[in-house]
Amino acid sequence: MKDIFVQSNTNSYHITVGESIRFQLEDYLKKDYSSILIVSDENVAALYLDDILKNFSDKPIFQSVVPAGEQSKNMQTFYQLQTDAINYALDRESLIIALGGGVVGDLAGFAAATYMRGIDYIQMPTTILAHDSSVGGKVAINHELGKNLIGNFYPPQAVVYDVETLKSLNEREVRSGYAELIKEALIADTDFYHTLLETDIYNLSNSELQDHLQRGIKIKAHIVEVDEKESGIRKHLNLGHTLGHALESDLGYGKLTHGEAVAIGLLFSLHVSEQVFAVEQPFEELALWLKNNRYPLSDIDYQTDRLINKMKSDKKSVKSKIQMVLLKELAFPVVEELKDDDIEKYLNSFIVRMV
């Protein structure tokens, strides 16, 4: 068990990855809170909520359980959490615990960021994918016109990551999480990238999993320390997300998991990087590994015009120009603004290559 320390502009906090640490939560609280609200979803609550409750016998503790899935990141569920917090009489000395995947983390984090103009919260991720979203303080809900459009930068007080809670993940969830680990490796750590390419993600030891999570989180944490508000290098974390977000949204959430869509987006970034910089990229190598690990790469319904429009309305775009993170080489990401015509050309040749 190792701690990673994050010092951001607005807050500093520890990220702890370990086994069974969900039973020692008191160790990770920075102060004596007046009351605690645990926010979770139906699936995670059934498995781990009782474990968390056992930590706190001496103070008022409440729970809000939301439906599982992306659709809970909406205005109605957000408002319901606010109602719960008021009805449970949470005050400015209360704590919210986000127990679950990225949806719960983003939703509960945004509720904490806005309840009475902001109270403390901690992240307890229960998916591999959430190693990414639980670090860095990005919290949000979706607007019906786009993902994560309503939110804040609001760092947690701690991230407590019990890898035992990852044992209940199914194959799709493992796949989804590893796509973000591959992304982090691609932008910052060539060694880690090669390690991952030798990994069978469905046969992981606890120590392998911990090691991968820690390496991914370190990359993320370092970037967030330098650029919390995403005015510079934090944009590199969007590698694979320009097309990834557009695909996820265009196909309808749930058709592809976030990570599955990002995996395709990563290949697209490598494809575009090859064209723009006229250098070879490990496109085929990564595509093969993704295929071996059963990522859905073929039979995708690419609607070129719609995808381009969605990429233009991404919140990372400025003046409706598409910005993409590309790789000059492994671990050397750059942000490039692309013309619509070029994007269309690259997308068409990418689709041909993916068949």
Place this chain on the structure above:
Amino acid sequence: MKDIFVQSNTNSYHITVGESIRFQLEDYLKKDYSSILIVSDENVAALYLDDILKNFSDKPIFQSVVPAGEQSKNMQTFYQLQTDAINYALDRESLIIALGGGVVGDLAGFAAATYMRGIDYIQMPTTILAHDSSVGGKVAINHELGKNLIGNFYPPQAVVYDVETLKSLNEREVRSGYAELIKEALIADTDFYHTLLETDIYNLSNSELQDHLQRGIKIKAHIVEVDEKESGIRKHLNLGHTLGHALESDLGYGKLTHGEAVAIGLLFSLHVSEQVFAVEQPFEELALWLKNNRYPLSDIDYQTDRLINKMKSDKKSVKSKIQMVLLKELAFPVVEELKDDDIEKYLNSFIVRMV
């Protein structure tokens, strides 16, 4: 025209109080924004929106006009502003201008704080009351169970206060605004308090009004610099607000204006201060001035039990104990936690005194 400079933890900005400065907005923008959204209400838009539009001929400029009144500080209107911002393709380099009173400032400020996790905004207050809310970065909307329960601390990039826009205020609005000036004087500036007690608020020269606003804002700005997140002395600004908020909510918003409710709350604070510290307070003097300036002080329907419950659920309360700001003497505020029984006793004797 004088500038007041605020250096908070997260941002620094200028507050400019002057005449006709709504026509020179370019001078107050910190950078070249990609587009601008002006948020206003129906009343203010009819009077001043065109003046603001004249400032910007060279870039995309949009408007969102919401219904006038407190009821616009709700989730639906907030969501509509987000929809507008998306449809107008605002990006992270865009600016929101909040043109109006406290409702517009709080609502548009919260929209800016959360749109794509936060874009720049400036405050253009058009009421006297908003001298208070436009400075300090508190932005929020109401929950149906309580005022300002959903929000952020998110400072503006500038406050541009054109006193000419105050000429259209009616008597109630002038009264409402001066209650907060009296509050600021009571907590921090005995001279200013005596000046105000010699003022007929319905016959003000432009220079008197500017002077009063600047003195009030200076007090507010100083407090916000020291304690942006309200963990200490910022609480002093709640003088008069414990009962004020409860009354406003219990009678139904609109029955009393915010300032009228705060005026009664100020008298209550002086009343309780007399009991708790056994010192004389300028209760009668202030009550007389308020009466002379036609503040509604009698014929108020005090529902003691309901008021106490509302005071307990105020977001400044901790563990459901009522905290009140009291005065040991003029310009010497302290925060005291009061027992429910004592509050009830003080409230009953206050009601008798107010008949």
